[in-house]
Amino acid sequence: MADTLEILNRRSETLRSIGGIVRTMKTMSVINANPYEQAAHAIDAYRATVLEGLHAFVHQHGPLASAPRVAAGHVIVVFGSDHGLCGNYNEVIAAEVGRHAAETGDPDGVRIICVGAQMEDALGGLGMVPEVTLLSPGSTDGLGRLAGALVTRLDGIRHGGDSDALAVTLVFSRRGDHGLQVPVTQSLLPLDPELARSLATRPWQSRSLPRSTLPAPALLAALIRGYLFASLFRAGAEALVTENAARLARMQQAEQSVTDRLEELTAETRAVRQDEITTELLDVIIGFEALKEREKRKQVVAAATNAHLHDVRSPRDLHRPA
Template identity: 65%
Template sequence: MAQTLERLNHRIQTMGSIRGIVSTMKTMSAINALPYEQAAQAIEAYHKTVLTGFHAFVRCHGPLPVATDPGSRAIVIAFGSDHGLCGNYNEIIAEEALRVMQTLAHTRVLCIGAQMEDALIGQGITPEMTLLPPATADGLGRLSGRLITVLDTLHSADATAGVTVTLVHMQRGAHGQQHPITTRLLPLDPKMTGQLAQTPWDSRSLPQFRMPAPQLLAALIRNHLFARLFRSAAEAMVTENAARLARMQQAEQSIDDQLDALTAEMRSARQDEITTELLDVIIGFEALKARDKRKQTPDF
Protein backbone atom coordinates (compact mmCIF):
# COMPACT_ATOMS: atom_id res chain seq x y z
CA MET A 1 0.00 0.00 0.00
CA ALA A 2 2.90 2.34 0.79
CA GLN A 3 4.28 1.72 -2.69
CA THR A 4 0.86 2.53 -4.19
CA LEU A 5 0.66 5.80 -2.28
CA GLU A 6 4.21 6.71 -3.28
CA ARG A 7 3.47 5.93 -6.92
CA LEU A 8 0.27 7.99 -6.89
CA ASN A 9 2.02 10.87 -5.18
CA HIS A 10 4.77 10.78 -7.83
CA ARG A 11 2.19 10.80 -10.63
CA ILE A 12 0.38 13.76 -9.07
CA GLN A 13 3.63 15.71 -8.77
CA THR A 14 4.50 14.90 -12.39
CA MET A 15 1.08 15.98 -13.65
CA GLY A 16 1.36 19.16 -11.61
CA SER A 17 4.70 19.96 -13.24
CA ILE A 18 3.24 19.31 -16.70
CA ARG A 19 0.30 21.54 -15.89
CA GLY A 20 2.68 24.33 -14.93
CA ILE A 21 4.46 24.01 -18.29
CA VAL A 22 1.15 23.98 -20.19
CA SER A 23 -0.08 27.01 -18.25
CA THR A 24 3.14 28.87 -19.07
CA MET A 25 2.84 28.05 -22.76
CA LYS A 26 -0.79 29.13 -22.77
CA THR A 27 0.17 32.47 -21.25
CA MET A 28 3.01 32.93 -23.73
CA SER A 29 0.68 32.18 -26.67
CA ALA A 30 -1.80 34.79 -25.45
CA ILE A 31 0.96 37.36 -24.93
CA ASN A 32 2.73 36.67 -28.24
CA ALA A 33 -0.44 37.09 -30.31
CA LEU A 34 -0.99 40.71 -29.25
CA PRO A 35 2.08 42.31 -30.95
CA TYR A 36 1.27 40.54 -34.22
CA GLU A 37 -2.32 41.74 -33.98
CA GLN A 38 -1.11 45.30 -33.49
CA ALA A 39 1.33 44.91 -36.40
CA ALA A 40 -1.50 43.71 -38.65
CA GLN A 41 -3.55 46.78 -37.77
CA ALA A 42 -0.58 49.07 -38.38
CA ILE A 43 0.18 47.62 -41.81
CA GLU A 44 -3.45 48.08 -42.80
CA ALA A 45 -3.06 51.83 -42.21
CA TYR A 46 0.13 51.76 -44.28
CA HIS A 47 -1.62 49.82 -47.05
CA LYS A 48 -4.37 52.46 -47.19
CA THR A 49 -1.66 55.04 -47.88
CA VAL A 50 -0.30 52.87 -50.70
CA LEU A 51 -3.79 52.51 -52.16
CA THR A 52 -4.14 56.29 -52.02
CA GLY A 53 -0.98 56.45 -54.10
CA PHE A 54 -2.48 54.02 -56.60
CA HIS A 55 -5.62 56.14 -56.68
CA ALA A 56 -3.62 59.26 -57.45
CA PHE A 57 -1.65 57.40 -60.13
CA VAL A 58 -4.72 56.15 -62.00
CA ARG A 59 -6.29 59.60 -61.57
CA CYS A 60 -3.45 61.11 -63.57
CA HIS A 61 -2.44 58.26 -65.90
CA GLY A 62 -5.65 56.30 -66.32
CA PRO A 63 -6.53 52.74 -65.23
CA LEU A 64 -3.86 50.06 -65.24
CA PRO A 65 -3.99 47.47 -68.01
CA VAL A 66 -5.57 44.16 -67.07
CA ALA A 67 -3.29 41.14 -67.42
CA THR A 68 -4.87 38.85 -69.99
CA ASP A 69 -2.28 36.10 -69.46
CA PRO A 70 -2.31 34.86 -65.87
CA GLY A 71 1.28 33.68 -66.27
CA SER A 72 2.93 30.47 -67.36
CA ARG A 73 4.71 30.07 -64.01
CA ALA A 74 3.10 30.01 -60.58
CA ILE A 75 4.52 30.56 -57.12
CA VAL A 76 2.65 29.54 -53.98
CA ILE A 77 3.77 30.97 -50.64
CA ALA A 78 2.55 28.87 -47.69
CA PHE A 79 2.70 30.52 -44.27
CA GLY A 80 2.97 27.93 -41.50
CA SER A 81 4.61 27.50 -38.13
CA ASP A 82 8.15 26.75 -37.05
CA HIS A 83 7.04 25.12 -33.78
CA GLY A 84 4.58 22.40 -32.94
CA LEU A 85 1.86 22.06 -30.31
CA CYS A 86 -0.72 23.76 -32.51
CA GLY A 87 -2.72 20.72 -33.65
CA ASN A 88 -3.22 20.13 -37.36
CA TYR A 89 -2.56 23.78 -38.18
CA ASN A 90 0.17 23.09 -40.75
CA GLU A 91 -1.57 20.06 -42.24
CA ILE A 92 -4.65 22.13 -43.09
CA ILE A 93 -2.51 24.74 -44.86
CA ALA A 94 -0.62 22.01 -46.74
CA GLU A 95 -3.89 20.53 -47.99
CA GLU A 96 -5.02 23.96 -49.18
CA ALA A 97 -1.66 24.52 -50.91
CA LEU A 98 -2.03 21.18 -52.68
CA ARG A 99 -5.52 22.15 -53.85
CA VAL A 100 -4.18 25.44 -55.23
CA MET A 101 -1.30 23.70 -56.98
CA GLN A 102 -3.69 21.34 -58.74
CA THR A 103 -5.31 24.35 -60.43
CA LEU A 104 -2.00 25.83 -61.61
CA ALA A 105 0.84 24.71 -63.84
CA HIS A 106 4.59 24.79 -63.25
CA THR A 107 4.12 25.66 -59.60
CA ARG A 108 6.97 26.45 -57.23
CA VAL A 109 6.35 26.57 -53.49
CA LEU A 110 7.95 28.88 -50.96
CA CYS A 111 7.50 27.64 -47.41
CA ILE A 112 7.48 29.61 -44.16
CA GLY A 113 8.28 27.42 -41.15
CA ALA A 114 10.02 24.10 -40.53
CA GLN A 115 6.81 22.41 -39.38
CA MET A 116 5.13 23.71 -42.54
CA GLU A 117 7.88 22.11 -44.63
CA ASP A 118 7.22 18.72 -43.01
CA ALA A 119 3.48 19.08 -43.66
CA LEU A 120 4.09 19.94 -47.33
CA ILE A 121 6.43 16.97 -47.76
CA GLY A 122 3.70 14.83 -46.23
CA GLN A 123 1.46 15.96 -49.11
CA GLY A 124 4.13 15.10 -51.65
CA ILE A 125 5.19 18.75 -52.17
CA THR A 126 8.87 19.68 -52.14
CA PRO A 127 9.33 23.38 -51.30
CA GLU A 128 11.61 25.46 -53.48
CA MET A 129 12.81 27.32 -50.39
CA THR A 130 12.03 27.32 -46.67
CA LEU A 131 12.25 30.51 -44.65
CA LEU A 132 11.95 30.89 -40.90
CA PRO A 133 8.97 32.82 -39.54
CA PRO A 134 9.71 35.87 -37.40
CA ALA A 135 10.43 35.33 -33.73
CA THR A 136 8.95 38.73 -32.86
CA ALA A 137 6.73 41.28 -34.55
CA ASP A 138 9.85 43.25 -35.52
CA GLY A 139 10.81 40.41 -37.85
CA LEU A 140 7.69 40.71 -39.99
CA GLY A 141 9.25 43.48 -42.06
CA ARG A 142 12.46 41.50 -42.59
CA LEU A 143 10.50 38.42 -43.70
CA SER A 144 8.37 40.45 -46.11
CA GLY A 145 11.44 42.13 -47.58
CA ARG A 146 13.15 38.77 -47.95
CA LEU A 147 10.13 37.34 -49.78
CA ILE A 148 10.07 40.28 -52.19
CA THR A 149 13.78 39.74 -52.89
CA VAL A 150 13.17 36.05 -53.57
CA LEU A 151 10.27 36.86 -55.90
CA ASP A 152 12.46 39.35 -57.77
CA THR A 153 15.17 36.71 -58.14
CA LEU A 154 12.75 34.08 -59.42
CA HIS A 155 11.22 36.56 -61.85
CA SER A 156 14.61 37.75 -63.09
CA ALA A 157 15.59 34.17 -63.87
CA ASP A 158 12.94 34.12 -66.63
CA ALA A 159 11.68 37.65 -67.17
CA THR A 160 9.92 36.72 -70.42
CA ALA A 161 7.37 34.47 -68.70
CA GLY A 162 4.46 35.78 -66.70
CA VAL A 163 4.16 34.79 -63.06
CA THR A 164 1.26 34.21 -60.72
CA VAL A 165 1.90 34.52 -56.98
CA THR A 166 -0.61 33.07 -54.51
CA LEU A 167 -0.57 33.31 -50.73
CA VAL A 168 -1.94 30.50 -48.54
CA HIS A 169 -2.33 30.99 -44.81
CA MET A 170 -4.80 30.63 -41.95
CA GLN A 171 -7.33 33.33 -41.18
CA ARG A 172 -9.47 33.92 -38.13
CA GLY A 173 -13.20 33.38 -38.40
CA ALA A 174 -16.23 33.89 -36.22
CA HIS A 175 -16.45 32.37 -32.73
CA GLY A 176 -12.71 31.69 -32.56
CA GLN A 177 -12.70 29.47 -35.63
CA GLN A 178 -9.88 29.34 -38.17
CA HIS A 179 -9.90 28.44 -41.84
CA PRO A 180 -7.33 28.47 -44.67
CA ILE A 181 -7.49 31.35 -47.13
CA THR A 182 -5.99 31.73 -50.60
CA THR A 183 -5.11 35.22 -51.87
CA ARG A 184 -3.71 36.13 -55.26
CA LEU A 185 -0.81 38.54 -54.91
CA LEU A 186 0.20 38.84 -58.57
CA PRO A 187 -1.02 39.85 -61.08
CA LEU A 188 -2.73 42.75 -59.36
CA ASP A 189 -6.40 42.31 -58.72
CA PRO A 190 -8.22 44.07 -61.60
CA LYS A 191 -11.16 44.78 -59.29
CA MET A 192 -8.89 46.81 -57.01
CA THR A 193 -7.38 48.91 -59.79
CA GLY A 194 -10.71 49.24 -61.60
CA GLN A 195 -12.47 50.42 -58.46
CA LEU A 196 -9.75 53.00 -57.84
CA ALA A 197 -10.11 54.27 -61.39
CA GLN A 198 -13.86 54.71 -60.94
CA THR A 199 -13.65 56.35 -57.53
CA PRO A 200 -13.65 60.16 -57.79
CA TRP A 201 -10.76 62.11 -56.30
CA ASP A 202 -12.27 63.67 -53.18
CA SER A 203 -9.59 66.30 -52.49
CA ARG A 204 -9.46 69.85 -53.77
CA SER A 205 -5.71 69.41 -54.34
CA LEU A 206 -4.80 67.54 -57.49
CA PRO A 207 -2.07 64.88 -57.19
CA GLN A 208 1.35 65.73 -58.54
CA PHE A 209 4.37 63.49 -59.10
CA ARG A 210 8.07 64.12 -59.47
CA MET A 211 9.05 60.54 -60.29
CA PRO A 212 8.65 59.15 -63.80
CA ALA A 213 5.46 57.13 -64.17
CA PRO A 214 7.17 53.70 -64.66
CA GLN A 215 9.35 54.14 -61.57
CA LEU A 216 6.43 55.42 -59.52
CA LEU A 217 4.23 52.50 -60.54
CA ALA A 218 7.01 50.04 -59.72
CA ALA A 219 7.46 51.62 -56.28
CA LEU A 220 3.72 51.49 -55.61
CA ILE A 221 3.51 47.84 -56.64
CA ARG A 222 6.52 46.93 -54.51
CA ASN A 223 5.03 48.64 -51.45
CA HIS A 224 1.66 47.00 -52.14
CA LEU A 225 3.32 43.59 -52.24
CA PHE A 226 5.24 44.38 -49.06
CA ALA A 227 2.04 45.36 -47.22
CA ARG A 228 0.17 42.26 -48.38
CA LEU A 229 3.01 39.92 -47.43
CA PHE A 230 3.42 41.67 -44.09
CA ARG A 231 -0.32 41.37 -43.41
CA SER A 232 -0.40 37.68 -44.33
CA ALA A 233 2.63 36.91 -42.16
CA ALA A 234 1.13 38.79 -39.21
CA GLU A 235 -2.22 37.04 -39.62
CA ALA A 236 -0.45 33.67 -39.81
CA MET A 237 1.40 34.36 -36.56
CA VAL A 238 -1.80 35.48 -34.82
CA THR A 239 -3.70 32.37 -35.88
CA GLU A 240 -0.75 30.12 -34.99
CA ASN A 241 -0.64 31.47 -31.45
CA ALA A 242 -4.43 31.26 -31.23
CA ALA A 243 -4.32 27.61 -32.34
CA ARG A 244 -1.59 26.86 -29.79
CA LEU A 245 -3.58 28.66 -27.10
CA ALA A 246 -6.64 26.54 -27.86
CA ARG A 247 -4.60 23.33 -27.72
CA MET A 248 -3.00 24.37 -24.44
CA GLN A 249 -6.44 25.11 -22.96
CA GLN A 250 -7.60 21.64 -23.98
CA ALA A 251 -4.44 20.10 -22.54
CA GLU A 252 -4.88 22.06 -19.31
CA GLN A 253 -8.47 20.85 -18.95
CA SER A 254 -7.39 17.26 -19.63
CA ILE A 255 -4.60 17.53 -17.03
CA ASP A 256 -7.03 18.98 -14.48
CA ASP A 257 -9.38 16.03 -15.06
CA GLN A 258 -6.51 13.57 -14.59
CA LEU A 259 -5.35 15.39 -11.46
CA ASP A 260 -8.85 15.18 -10.01
CA ALA A 261 -8.97 11.45 -10.76
CA LEU A 262 -5.51 10.88 -9.27
CA THR A 263 -6.37 12.94 -6.18
CA ALA A 264 -9.55 10.92 -5.66
CA GLU A 265 -7.59 7.70 -6.11
CA MET A 266 -4.96 8.97 -3.67
CA ARG A 267 -7.61 9.76 -1.05
CA SER A 268 -9.22 6.35 -1.53
CA ALA A 269 -5.87 4.57 -1.18
CA ARG A 270 -5.00 6.61 1.90
CA GLN A 271 -8.39 5.83 3.45
CA ASP A 272 -7.89 2.14 2.72
CA GLU A 273 -4.49 2.28 4.41
CA ILE A 274 -5.95 4.02 7.46
CA THR A 275 -8.76 1.48 7.61
CA THR A 276 -6.27 -1.39 7.38
CA GLU A 277 -4.16 0.06 10.17
CA LEU A 278 -7.24 0.56 12.35
CA LEU A 279 -8.31 -3.02 11.74
CA ASP A 280 -4.82 -4.24 12.66
CA VAL A 281 -5.02 -2.24 15.91
CA ILE A 282 -8.48 -3.57 16.72
CA ILE A 283 -7.52 -7.16 15.91
CA GLY A 284 -4.39 -6.86 18.06
CA PHE A 285 -6.41 -5.32 20.90
CA GLU A 286 -8.98 -8.10 20.72
CA ALA A 287 -6.23 -10.71 20.68
CA LEU A 288 -4.59 -9.19 23.78
CA LYS A 289 -7.96 -8.94 25.46
CA ALA A 290 -8.70 -12.59 24.75
CA ARG A 291 -5.28 -13.60 26.06
CA ASP A 292 -5.75 -11.66 29.29
CA LYS A 293 -9.17 -13.20 29.74
CA ARG A 294 -7.72 -16.69 29.37
CA LYS A 295 -5.08 -15.91 31.97
CA GLN A 296 -7.71 -14.71 34.46
CA THR A 297 -9.85 -17.84 34.01
CA PRO A 298 -8.83 -20.53 36.68
CA ASP A 299 -8.15 -24.03 35.57
CA PHE A 300 -10.10 -26.90 37.26
Protein backbone atom coordinates in the same frame (compact mmCIF):
# COMPACT_ATOMS: atom_id res chain seq x y z
CA MET B 1 -2.44 -4.60 -9.18
CA ALA B 2 -3.49 -1.35 -7.54
CA ASP B 3 -0.97 1.50 -7.47
CA THR B 4 0.67 2.32 -4.17
CA LEU B 5 0.29 5.65 -2.42
CA GLU B 6 3.88 6.58 -3.32
CA ILE B 7 3.29 5.98 -7.03
CA LEU B 8 0.07 8.01 -7.00
CA ASN B 9 1.78 10.92 -5.23
CA ARG B 10 4.60 10.86 -7.77
CA ARG B 11 2.13 10.93 -10.65
CA SER B 12 0.27 13.83 -9.07
CA GLU B 13 3.49 15.83 -8.73
CA THR B 14 4.34 15.14 -12.38
CA LEU B 15 0.91 16.31 -13.50
CA ARG B 16 1.23 19.49 -11.42
CA SER B 17 4.55 20.20 -13.14
CA ILE B 18 2.96 19.65 -16.55
CA GLY B 19 0.10 21.94 -15.53
CA GLY B 20 2.62 24.67 -14.70
CA ILE B 21 4.23 24.32 -18.14
CA VAL B 22 0.82 24.45 -19.82
CA ARG B 23 -0.13 27.62 -17.95
CA THR B 24 3.18 29.19 -18.97
CA MET B 25 2.52 28.31 -22.62
CA LYS B 26 -0.96 29.83 -22.37
CA THR B 27 0.45 33.07 -21.01
CA MET B 28 3.14 33.20 -23.70
CA SER B 29 0.56 32.62 -26.44
CA VAL B 30 -1.55 35.54 -25.23
CA ILE B 31 1.48 37.82 -24.83
CA ASN B 32 2.94 36.91 -28.24
CA ALA B 33 -0.31 37.34 -30.16
CA ASN B 34 -0.96 40.94 -29.06
CA PRO B 35 2.02 42.64 -30.82
CA TYR B 36 1.29 40.81 -34.08
CA GLU B 37 -2.35 41.85 -33.93
CA GLN B 38 -1.32 45.47 -33.45
CA ALA B 39 1.15 45.13 -36.34
CA ALA B 40 -1.62 43.78 -38.58
CA HIS B 41 -3.78 46.84 -37.85
CA ALA B 42 -0.81 49.18 -38.40
CA ILE B 43 0.06 47.71 -41.80
CA ASP B 44 -3.54 48.21 -42.91
CA ALA B 45 -2.96 51.98 -42.71
CA TYR B 46 0.22 51.62 -44.76
CA ARG B 47 -1.61 49.52 -47.34
CA ALA B 48 -4.35 52.16 -47.59
CA THR B 49 -1.66 54.77 -48.28
CA VAL B 50 -0.14 52.61 -51.04
CA LEU B 51 -3.54 52.10 -52.63
CA GLU B 52 -4.12 55.85 -52.55
CA GLY B 53 -0.79 56.22 -54.34
CA LEU B 54 -1.94 53.78 -57.01
CA HIS B 55 -5.15 55.78 -57.27
CA ALA B 56 -3.11 58.93 -57.89
CA PHE B 57 -0.98 57.11 -60.47
CA VAL B 58 -4.08 55.94 -62.34
CA HIS B 59 -5.55 59.46 -62.22
CA GLN B 60 -2.36 60.92 -63.72
CA HIS B 61 -1.24 58.20 -66.14
CA GLY B 62 -4.41 56.29 -66.98
CA PRO B 63 -5.69 52.79 -66.08
CA LEU B 64 -3.27 50.00 -65.29
CA ALA B 65 -2.44 47.58 -68.08
CA SER B 66 -4.43 44.35 -68.01
CA ALA B 67 -2.51 41.26 -66.95
CA PRO B 68 -2.29 38.33 -69.38
CA ARG B 69 -4.91 35.66 -68.86
CA VAL B 70 -2.36 32.85 -68.69
CA ALA B 71 0.59 33.36 -66.34
CA ALA B 72 4.04 32.10 -67.24
CA GLY B 73 4.55 30.63 -63.78
CA HIS B 74 2.82 30.07 -60.44
CA VAL B 75 4.34 30.76 -57.05
CA ILE B 76 2.64 29.92 -53.75
CA VAL B 77 3.86 31.66 -50.60
CA VAL B 78 2.63 29.66 -47.62
CA PHE B 79 2.85 30.83 -44.00
CA GLY B 80 3.16 28.19 -41.28
CA SER B 81 4.88 27.80 -37.92
CA ASP B 82 8.34 26.97 -36.67
CA HIS B 83 7.08 25.48 -33.41
CA GLY B 84 4.61 22.78 -32.50
CA LEU B 85 1.94 22.51 -29.80
CA CYS B 86 -0.67 24.08 -32.07
CA GLY B 87 -2.61 21.01 -33.18
CA ASN B 88 -3.17 20.45 -36.89
CA TYR B 89 -2.49 24.09 -37.73
CA ASN B 90 0.16 23.34 -40.38
CA GLU B 91 -1.59 20.28 -41.81
CA VAL B 92 -4.76 22.27 -42.58
CA ILE B 93 -2.78 24.94 -44.46
CA ALA B 94 -0.74 22.30 -46.31
CA ALA B 95 -3.96 20.69 -47.53
CA GLU B 96 -5.10 24.09 -48.82
CA VAL B 97 -1.79 24.48 -50.69
CA GLY B 98 -2.27 21.07 -52.31
CA ARG B 99 -5.82 21.96 -53.34
CA HIS B 100 -4.76 25.25 -54.93
CA ALA B 101 -1.77 23.66 -56.69
CA ALA B 102 -4.10 21.10 -58.23
CA GLU B 103 -6.40 23.88 -59.48
CA THR B 104 -3.55 25.49 -61.46
CA GLY B 105 -3.54 22.51 -63.84
CA ASP B 106 0.20 21.93 -63.37
CA PRO B 107 0.87 20.97 -59.73
CA ASP B 108 4.43 19.88 -60.49
CA GLY B 109 5.23 23.25 -62.02
CA VAL B 110 4.14 25.28 -59.01
CA ARG B 111 6.97 26.81 -57.02
CA ILE B 112 6.41 26.93 -53.26
CA ILE B 113 8.03 29.38 -50.88
CA CYS B 114 7.51 28.13 -47.33
CA VAL B 115 7.67 30.06 -44.08
CA GLY B 116 8.14 27.83 -41.03
CA ALA B 117 9.99 24.56 -40.44
CA GLN B 118 6.86 22.77 -39.22
CA MET B 119 5.10 23.90 -42.38
CA GLU B 120 7.87 22.32 -44.47
CA ASP B 121 7.28 18.98 -42.73
CA ALA B 122 3.52 19.23 -43.31
CA LEU B 123 4.06 19.91 -47.03
CA GLY B 124 6.52 17.02 -47.24
CA GLY B 125 3.88 14.72 -45.81
CA LEU B 126 1.72 15.53 -48.86
CA GLY B 127 4.57 15.04 -51.32
CA MET B 128 5.23 18.76 -51.91
CA VAL B 129 8.79 20.05 -51.64
CA PRO B 130 9.25 23.81 -51.11
CA GLU B 131 11.77 25.66 -53.24
CA VAL B 132 13.01 27.45 -50.14
CA THR B 133 12.03 27.51 -46.46
CA LEU B 134 12.33 30.68 -44.41
CA LEU B 135 12.18 30.92 -40.63
CA SER B 136 9.06 32.37 -39.09
CA PRO B 137 9.72 35.79 -37.49
CA GLY B 138 10.08 36.00 -33.74
CA SER B 139 9.03 39.64 -33.45
CA THR B 140 7.21 42.40 -35.31
CA ASP B 141 10.57 43.71 -36.55
CA GLY B 142 11.19 40.27 -38.02
CA LEU B 143 7.89 40.54 -39.87
CA GLY B 144 9.19 43.54 -41.80
CA ARG B 145 12.43 41.75 -42.66
CA LEU B 146 10.52 38.65 -43.77
CA ALA B 147 8.17 40.66 -45.99
CA GLY B 148 11.12 42.50 -47.54
CA ALA B 149 12.96 39.23 -48.22
CA LEU B 150 9.88 37.74 -49.85
CA VAL B 151 9.38 40.79 -52.09
CA THR B 152 13.03 40.57 -53.19
CA ARG B 153 12.74 36.84 -53.89
CA LEU B 154 9.52 37.27 -55.89
CA ASP B 155 11.14 40.08 -57.87
CA GLY B 156 14.09 37.81 -58.65
CA ILE B 157 11.78 34.99 -59.79
CA ARG B 158 9.82 37.38 -62.02
CA HIS B 159 12.92 38.85 -63.67
CA GLY B 160 14.60 35.46 -63.91
CA GLY B 161 11.82 34.00 -66.06
CA ASP B 162 11.01 34.40 -69.71
CA SER B 163 8.03 36.63 -68.95
CA ASP B 164 6.94 39.14 -66.35
CA ALA B 165 3.55 37.41 -66.18
CA LEU B 166 3.85 35.70 -62.80
CA ALA B 167 0.96 34.48 -60.67
CA VAL B 168 1.60 34.72 -56.93
CA THR B 169 -0.79 33.32 -54.32
CA LEU B 170 -0.64 33.64 -50.56
CA VAL B 171 -1.87 30.78 -48.38
CA PHE B 172 -2.16 31.39 -44.65
CA SER B 173 -4.56 30.93 -41.77
CA ARG B 174 -7.01 33.50 -40.44
CA ARG B 175 -9.10 33.50 -37.30
CA GLY B 176 -12.71 32.49 -37.80
CA ASP B 177 -15.79 32.41 -35.61
CA HIS B 178 -15.74 30.63 -32.25
CA GLY B 179 -11.92 30.56 -32.18
CA LEU B 180 -11.61 28.40 -35.29
CA GLN B 181 -8.80 28.78 -37.82
CA VAL B 182 -9.73 29.26 -41.46
CA PRO B 183 -7.25 28.65 -44.32
CA VAL B 184 -7.15 31.58 -46.73
CA THR B 185 -6.02 31.63 -50.37
CA GLN B 186 -5.32 35.18 -51.53
CA SER B 187 -4.23 36.13 -55.03
CA LEU B 188 -1.37 38.63 -54.89
CA LEU B 189 -0.24 38.88 -58.51
CA PRO B 190 -1.49 39.78 -61.01
CA LEU B 191 -3.41 42.61 -59.36
CA ASP B 192 -7.06 41.95 -58.75
CA PRO B 193 -9.00 43.25 -61.83
CA GLU B 194 -11.71 44.52 -59.50
CA LEU B 195 -9.11 46.56 -57.60
CA ALA B 196 -7.73 48.04 -60.83
CA ARG B 197 -11.26 48.83 -62.00
CA SER B 198 -12.07 50.52 -58.70
CA LEU B 199 -8.95 52.68 -58.91
CA ALA B 200 -9.81 53.71 -62.47
CA THR B 201 -13.45 54.61 -61.83
CA ARG B 202 -13.16 56.26 -58.43
CA PRO B 203 -13.00 60.07 -58.70
CA TRP B 204 -10.13 62.04 -57.21
CA GLN B 205 -11.45 63.71 -54.07
CA SER B 206 -8.83 66.38 -53.47
CA ARG B 207 -8.81 69.74 -55.25
CA SER B 208 -5.06 69.34 -55.78
CA LEU B 209 -4.10 67.16 -58.73
CA PRO B 210 -1.54 64.40 -58.00
CA ARG B 211 1.86 64.83 -59.58
CA SER B 212 5.14 62.93 -59.41
CA THR B 213 8.68 63.68 -60.54
CA LEU B 214 9.52 59.99 -60.99
CA PRO B 215 9.14 58.35 -64.38
CA ALA B 216 5.89 56.40 -64.62
CA PRO B 217 7.53 52.91 -64.79
CA ALA B 218 9.70 53.58 -61.74
CA LEU B 219 6.78 55.03 -59.78
CA LEU B 220 4.52 52.11 -60.65
CA ALA B 221 7.24 49.61 -59.71
CA ALA B 222 7.70 51.31 -56.32
CA LEU B 223 3.96 51.32 -55.66
CA ILE B 224 3.63 47.65 -56.63
CA ARG B 225 6.52 46.75 -54.32
CA GLY B 226 4.83 48.67 -51.52
CA TYR B 227 1.57 46.83 -52.20
CA LEU B 228 3.35 43.46 -52.16
CA PHE B 229 5.20 44.35 -48.96
CA ALA B 230 2.00 45.38 -47.20
CA SER B 231 0.12 42.26 -48.34
CA LEU B 232 2.93 39.90 -47.30
CA PHE B 233 3.38 41.67 -43.98
CA ARG B 234 -0.37 41.49 -43.30
CA ALA B 235 -0.54 37.79 -44.16
CA GLY B 236 2.45 36.99 -41.96
CA ALA B 237 1.02 38.94 -39.02
CA GLU B 238 -2.39 37.31 -39.35
CA ALA B 239 -0.76 33.87 -39.57
CA LEU B 240 1.22 34.47 -36.37
CA VAL B 241 -1.87 35.71 -34.52
CA THR B 242 -3.77 32.60 -35.64
CA GLU B 243 -0.89 30.31 -34.71
CA ASN B 244 -0.77 31.68 -31.17
CA ALA B 245 -4.57 31.48 -30.94
CA ALA B 246 -4.43 27.83 -32.04
CA ARG B 247 -1.70 27.13 -29.48
CA LEU B 248 -3.75 28.86 -26.78
CA ALA B 249 -6.77 26.68 -27.61
CA ARG B 250 -4.67 23.51 -27.43
CA MET B 251 -3.14 24.59 -24.13
CA GLN B 252 -6.61 25.25 -22.71
CA GLN B 253 -7.62 21.73 -23.71
CA ALA B 254 -4.43 20.35 -22.19
CA GLU B 255 -5.01 22.29 -18.98
CA GLN B 256 -8.53 20.87 -18.71
CA SER B 257 -7.20 17.35 -19.30
CA VAL B 258 -4.53 17.84 -16.62
CA THR B 259 -7.15 19.18 -14.20
CA ASP B 260 -9.47 16.23 -14.85
CA ARG B 261 -6.64 13.72 -14.45
CA LEU B 262 -5.50 15.39 -11.24
CA GLU B 263 -9.01 15.13 -9.83
CA GLU B 264 -9.06 11.42 -10.71
CA LEU B 265 -5.66 10.87 -9.10
CA THR B 266 -6.71 12.84 -6.01
CA ALA B 267 -9.81 10.67 -5.61
CA GLU B 268 -7.75 7.52 -6.18
CA THR B 269 -5.10 8.69 -3.70
CA ARG B 270 -7.75 9.35 -1.06
CA ALA B 271 -9.24 5.90 -1.64
CA VAL B 272 -5.84 4.20 -1.34
CA ARG B 273 -4.98 6.24 1.77
CA GLN B 274 -8.34 5.33 3.30
CA ASP B 275 -7.74 1.65 2.52
CA GLU B 276 -4.32 1.82 4.17
CA ILE B 277 -5.77 3.55 7.25
CA THR B 278 -8.56 0.98 7.40
CA THR B 279 -6.04 -1.86 7.11
CA GLU B 280 -3.90 -0.39 9.88
CA LEU B 281 -6.93 0.07 12.12
CA LEU B 282 -8.04 -3.50 11.47
CA ASP B 283 -4.54 -4.72 12.32
CA VAL B 284 -4.65 -2.78 15.60
CA ILE B 285 -8.15 -4.07 16.43
CA ILE B 286 -7.25 -7.66 15.56
CA GLY B 287 -4.11 -7.41 17.66
CA PHE B 288 -6.04 -5.91 20.54
CA GLU B 289 -8.68 -8.65 20.32
CA ALA B 290 -5.96 -11.28 20.22
CA LEU B 291 -4.41 -9.83 23.38
CA LYS B 292 -7.80 -9.74 25.07
CA GLU B 293 -8.41 -13.36 24.10
CA ARG B 294 -5.00 -14.33 25.41
CA GLU B 295 -5.61 -12.58 28.71
CA LYS B 296 -9.03 -14.22 28.96
CA ARG B 297 -7.48 -17.66 28.42
CA LYS B 298 -4.93 -16.92 31.10
CA GLN B 299 -7.64 -15.91 33.53
CA VAL B 300 -9.65 -19.05 32.77
CA VAL B 301 -6.60 -21.25 33.30
CA ALA B 302 -5.76 -19.44 36.55
CA ALA B 303 -9.31 -19.79 37.82
CA ALA B 304 -9.40 -23.48 36.97
CA THR B 305 -6.07 -24.05 38.72
CA ASN B 306 -7.23 -22.29 41.87
CA ALA B 307 -10.46 -24.27 41.93
CA HIS B 308 -8.54 -27.52 41.57
CA LEU B 309 -6.23 -26.60 44.44
CA HIS B 310 -9.17 -25.94 46.74
CA ASP B 311 -10.76 -29.29 45.88
CA VAL B 312 -7.66 -31.36 46.65
CA ARG B 313 -7.15 -32.00 50.43
CA SER B 314 -3.92 -32.75 52.23
CA PRO B 315 -3.33 -36.29 53.91
CA ARG B 316 -3.71 -34.80 57.40
CA ASP B 317 -7.17 -33.64 56.49
CA LEU B 318 -8.05 -37.13 55.26
CA HIS B 319 -7.34 -38.81 58.77
CA ARG B 320 -9.05 -36.06 60.73
CA PRO B 321 -12.45 -37.28 62.15
CA ALA B 322 -15.45 -35.64 60.67
